[in-house]
Amino acid sequence: MEITDYNAFAGDCIDELKALQDQFKETFDIAQANWFYNQATGLLTFSTDDTELNFKYFQVGSFSSKSETWMWSWHNENTLENVKEPTSQIRDFGESFNFAKLTEGHFASDEFEAWEFTAISVKLIKGIGVYRPVNDEGLMIFLVITEFVDNETAKNIKNKYIECGDHEYRRVAFVCQHLNFDTKVGFEESFETIEGMELSDEDDFQAWCDECETIRVAEDGWSRNAMKFAKYRVVCEGCYFKMKTLNLGSD
Ligand SMILES: [Zn+2]
Ligand SMILES: [Zn+2]
Known part of the structure; x- marks a missing residue:
């Protein structure tokens, strides 16, 4: 036309x-x-x-x-x-x-x-x-x-999201069992992240603490032992960056 x-x-x-x-x-x-x-x-x-x-x-x-x-x-x-x-x-x-x-x-x-x-x-x-x-x-x-x-x-798309009481419906992220909202325990990541960034299908937000990092290095990677120690859990993207700010933030 x-x-x-x-x-x-x-x-x-x-x-x-x-x-x-x-x-x-x-x-x-x-x-x-x-x-x-x-x-x-x-x-x-x-x-x-x-x-x-x-x-x-x-x-x-x-x-x-x-x-x-x-x-x-x-x-x-x-x-x-x-x-x-x-x-x-x-x-x-x-x-x-x-x-x-x-x-x-x-x-x-x-x-x-x-x-x-x-x-x-x-x-x-x-x-x-x-x-x-x-x-x-x-x-x-x-x-x-x-x-x-x-x-x-x-289903694969929906599996990448999680309902969070504090942050509503957000992307899933993975943190070791030691990361929390109160105490600094270190914050290691598989790649540099920014909240809201685009992720490829293969990438996930994943972070672990200093103790986990020590074991990961000693075990030469994410061995069964290292994974067992980290005991990853799923949190929302908002919670993930709250933990990141607590550990790495300037304030
Ligand atoms: Zn840890
Ligand atoms: Zn959350």
């Missing part, structure tokens, strides 16, 4: 979305399912008693019927980077065509426009469908589904 006029472009995108969404509903039966989405994993899950369907998604933005305003995800501080990152492409696109509605972060709008923004996002980022849950505060959340994820892969 040739892009000159915003309204014509948005209208075309809406038409395309309708066809796409029909196709999505034919392929995946989600009508009776419970839904759950998680910003940390970037997974949208539909489940019934005996089936589960997982998808990768990103969050286009949200529409508040109370204040009658739209907010793009890239403008929303409460939305995690990994589910809003694609929306910066929409803004860039808006800038190159001078479409103000795609470049302003938060403005008066209506639900129909929210669907237009979502349809444009589907078109530009090649979504396979959309989903629009309403959150506890009555906010409409517009999600673009980008990819089906098989259950095995979804």
